[in-house]
Amino acid sequence: xxxxxxxxxxxxxxxxxxxxxxxxxxxxxxxxxxxxxxxxxxxxxxxxxxxxxxxxxxxxxxxxxxxxxxxxxxxxxxxxxxxxxxxxxxxxxxxxxxxxxxxxxxxxxxxxxxxxxxxxxxxxxxxxxxxxxxxxxxxxxxxxxxxxxxxxxxxxxxxxxxxxxxxxxxxxxxxxxxxxxxxxxxxxxxxxxxxxxxxxxxxxxxxxxxxxxxxxxxxxxxxxxxxxxxxxxxxxxxxxxxxxxxxxxxxxxxxxxxxxxxxxxxxxxxxxxxxxxxxxxxxxxxxxxxxxxxxxxxxxxxxxxxxxxxxxxxxxxxxxxxxxxxxxxxxxxxxxxxxxxxxxxxxxxxxxxxxxxxxxxxxxxxxxxxxxxxxxxxxxxxxxxxxxxxxxxxxxxxxxxxxxxxxxxxxxxxxxxxxxxxxxxxxxxxxxxxxxxxxxxxxxxxxxxxxxxxxxxxxxxxxxxxxxxxxxxxxxxxxxxxxxxxxxxxxxxxxxxxxxxxxxxxxxxxxxxxxxxxxxxxxxxxxxxxxxxxxxxxxxxxxxxxxxxxxxxxxxxxxxxxxxxxxxxxxxxxxxxxxxx
Numbered sequence: 001x002x003x004x005x006x007x008x009x010x011x012x013x014x015x016x017x018x019x020x021x022x023x024x025x026x027x028x029x030x031x032x033x034x035x036x037x038x039x040x041x042x043x044x045x046x047x048x049x050x051x052x053x054x055x056x057x058x059x060x061x062x063x064x065x066x067x068x069x070x071x072x073x074x075x076x077x078x079x080x081x082x083x084x085x086x087x088x089x090x091x092x093x094x095x096x097x098x099x100x101x102x103x104x105x106x107x108x109x110x111x112x113x114x115x116x117x118x119x120x121x122x123x124x125x126x127x128x129x130x131x132x133x134x135x136x137x138x139x140x141x142x143x144x145x146x147x148x149x150x151x152x153x154x155x156x157x158x159x160x161x162x163x164x165x166x167x168x169x170x171x172x173x174x175x176x177x178x179x180x181x182x183x184x185x186x187x188x189x190x191x192x193x194x195x196x197x198x199x200x201x202x203x204x205x206x207x208x209x210x211x212x213x214x215x216x217x218x219x220x221x222x223x224x225x226x227x228x229x230x231x232x233x234x235x236x237x238x239x240x241x242x243x244x245x246x247x248x249x250x251x252x253x254x255x256x257x258x259x260x261x262x263x264x265x266x267x268x269x270x271x272x273x274x275x276x277x278x279x280x281x282x283x284x285x286x287x288x289x290x291x292x293x294x295x296x297x298x299x300x301x302x303x304x305x306x307x308x309x310x311x312x313x314x315x316x317x318x319x320x321x322x323x324x325x326x327x328x329x330x331x332x333x334x335x336x337x338x339x340x341x342x343x344x345x346x347x348x349x350x351x352x353x354x355x356x357x358x359x360x361x362x363x364x365x366x367x368x369x370x371x372x373x374x375x376x377x378x379x380x381x382x383x384x385x386x387x388x389x390x391x392x393x394x395x396x397x398x399x400x401x402x403x404x405x406x407x408x409x410x411x412x413x414x415x416x417x418x419x420x421x422x423x424x425x426x427x428x429x430x431x432x433x434x435x436x437x438x439x440x441x442x443x444x445x446x447x448x449x450x451x452x453x454x455x456x457x458x459x460x461x462x463x464x465x466x467x468x469x470x471x472x473x474x475x476x477x478x479x480x481x482x483x484x485x486x487x488x489x490x491x492x493x494x495x496x497x498x499x500x501x502x503x504x505x506x507x508x509x510x511x512x513x514x515x516x517x518x519x520x521x522x523x524x525x526x527x528x529x530x531x532x533x534x535x536x537x538x539x540x541x542x543x544x545x546x547x548x549x550x551x552x553x554x555x556x557x558x559x560x561x562x563x564x565x566x567x568x569x570x571x572x573x574x575x576x577x578x579x580x581x
Contacts, residue, residue, distance in 0.1 A: 007073055014070035015128050019135035021063045026275040028056045034268030074128065085304070089113045092308050098381040103341060106310075111185045113307040126294040133287035140280040183223050190216040245281065252277050316380075321403040325392050326493035327523050330356045331378065335387035338377060347373040348547040351387070355494075355524050360517060362538035363528045364565065370547040371528050372413060375498050378526065380404045409492030413499040413528075415483040417474075419465030422453050425482045429489030439489065446515050447485025452478050484512060488519070495520055498528040509534060532569045541565065 032052050093101065093110050100106050193203070193212055203209060253274060260270035336351040348370040355361055355378075363371050376382045377389060380401050388395045396404055409429065418425050426443050427434035434440075440460060444450045456462035456472060464482075465471045474482075487495065497516065513534050516527070529535050536555040543551035543558070543565045551563050558565040 007077055011070060011073045011077060011128060012131070014066045014073070015132040016135060018063065018066045018070060019132045020139060021059055021066070022136060022279055023139045023276070025056060025059050025063070026272050026279070028052055028059065029275065030268040030272035032056070032268075033271050034266050037267050086114075088308055089304070092310070096310070097383075098376065100310075108182060108185065109307045109310070111188070113304045126290050129290045130287060130294060133283050133290065136283045137280060137287060140276050140283065183219050187216060187219050187223065190219070248281075316401040317398040319399045319403075321391065321396075321399040321407060323407075324493065326407050327357050329392035330354055330524055331396075331494065332390045333377075333387070334390060336377060336384045336389060337386045338373060338382055338384050346547050348377070348544075351547075351549060353542065353549060353552070355526060357524055358521055360520055360525045360527065360537075360539045362535040362541045363526060363544060364530070364532070364535055364541060364568070365544035369544040371544055372498060373547075374544065375410070375412070375496055375526070375528060378494075379408050379410055379496060406490075407493045408496065409487040409490040409494070410496040411480075411483045411487045411498060415480070417465065417479050419463070419467040419471060421458075421460065422449075422456055422462050422464055422482065423460035425464060426485045426489050429486035430491070433489070443485045443489035446488040446519060447481050447483075448512055448515070449478075449481040449485045452481055492523070494524045494526075496526045496528075499530065513537065532572050536569070 032049065035049055035052065089110075092113075096106065101110070190212055194216075203212070256265070256270050256273050256277070259265045260267060265273070332354045333351045337346055337349050339346045351374065363374065365371055373382070377384060380396060383397060388397075390396065391399075418428070420428070423437065423440050424434060426440045426447075426449070427436075429443065430439070437460065441450070444453060444460075452474075453459055453462075463471045464474060466473055484497075487497070495516075509531065516525070517537065527535070527538060535541060539554065541551075541553065541555060541558055542549050543563070545564060551558055551561065551565050553561070555569075559569065
């Protein structure tokens with residue numbers, strides 16, 4: 001930060017020098033011309049003229065140096081600012097609650113903030129430009145006022161329409177961008193679809209290329225047509241206003257010329273005033289244009305900072321969850337209900353149950369029954385609308401969310417596939433131990449991923465995925481083994497597996513479940529699965545339907561009851577038998 005302040009100080013100093021030097025150059029040029037005119041044909045000494053030319057040379061070199069080094073330092077500052085803003089947007093995006101980032105409104109905000117984080121660093125240059133142009137105008141205006149206050153008013157009148165027009169169009173530009181955020185996000189999505197590896201097979205199989213291309217063409221055509229209309233209006237208005245400014249300039253030139261012809265001012269003064277007026281006009285035009293861009297960018301920046309100020313409701317407390325308390329006391333749902341924002345239907349309704357240490361619990365039910373929602377509530381990704389989830393009688397929201405999640409290891413149905421090395425894909429389960437190869441290998445053994453990693457060219461150092469050169473593509477089952485290993489890396493007190501073996505063959509599933517049973521003997525464990533061959537080995541099975549628990553017991557108990565679980569089990573078993581035959 002101290003380095004940034006020093007750099008900023010130098011930038012400001014160079015901008016001030018850059019603002020004053022042009023007036024000094026014009027004054028020296030005036031003196032040169034007057035000296036030549038007054039001594040034309042005389043055998044005067046060249047020394048005064050040479051000194052003036054030497055001073056002008058120094059000023060020109062100074063201006064070039066100031067411009068180049070100022071540009072360098074501003075680029076450095078702008079890059080640092082862009083990096084800071086991008087990092088802030090990233091951090092804010094990852095700190096929001098899951099229910100917030102799943103909201104379309106917040107997704108639009110993230111889209112705008114992400115785009116603006118890289119482009120809003122231009123604000124720095126614009127602010128400095130306004131400062132330099134203001135100093136330059138004040139000095140140049142003083143020269144014009146000293147000669148003719150009326151011409152100064154003419155100069156001001158000539159550029160005022162441009163300022164009004166630029167400010168108006170800045171507002172229109174921001175309104176256009178804001179209004180079309182959803183369409184821009186749709187276009188970005190369609191571009192990603194076209195290049196996404198995961199969607200490539202189905203796009204080709206179902207012949208969807210023309211479908212997605214036409215969607216993109218339609219959205220982009222609407223966007224471009226509106227954008228072209230806005231920009232066309234802006235250019236037409238700017239052209240007319242520019243004519244007015246140019247007319248004012250040449251009226252001033254005519255007045256100066258008349259004064260020179262009558263001898264009211266010298267040729268040098270005439271040249272000086274023309275130069276001052278031209279520079280003042282250009283500087284004022286630049287100031288107004290920069291101010292308008294600054295105003296427009298400040299509107300965009302306001303959106304970005306509004307997003308950065310967004311924070312989740314203060315739901316979580318600040319207490320540290322005591323180590324070992326989950327494994328000792330278990331977790332209890334007490335009348336827990338939750339529904340997604342904007343939805344009328346309850347995802348889960350009035351859930352009351354206990355997850356006990358050392359008791360391997362399975363969760364089953366039809367699609368949409370609320371299984372994954374319950375998992376996200378259990379892991380603190382969602383907070384109940386009513387009821388409470390407690391540990392040893394204390395609501396988990398009384399603790400800090402970070403201390404809770406450090407105690408949890410989970411594999412979700414839609415687990416992440418990180419384009420990192422194999423070792424990092426496992427190690428990020430406990431980031432503080434990401435360089436501990438022994439711990440990573442141990443977790444890989446539990447997740448049955450060691451054989452897979454041994455086949456990789458660089459082993460645990462092998463880059464995975466197709467995002468970067470040299471990355472190796474894995475199958476769904478292979479990625480799933482890494483995700484399981486990542487969950488085991490955490491040494492958690494609560495282990496949650498949400499469809500953890502959906503991409504694995506029967507033998508691999510059997511081995512992984514045996515390992516799961518072994519390492520969870522003193523933990524709180526929850527398994528969500530559609531495979532009843534796996535579920536039946538659980539100590540306790542919960543059957544969820546329409547967000548409520550309708551059955552609870554062991555496999556044998558539930559088969560005797562002949563309810564939903566028994567019907568689902570027999571249906572799957574019969575399908576398997578038919579397939580085998």
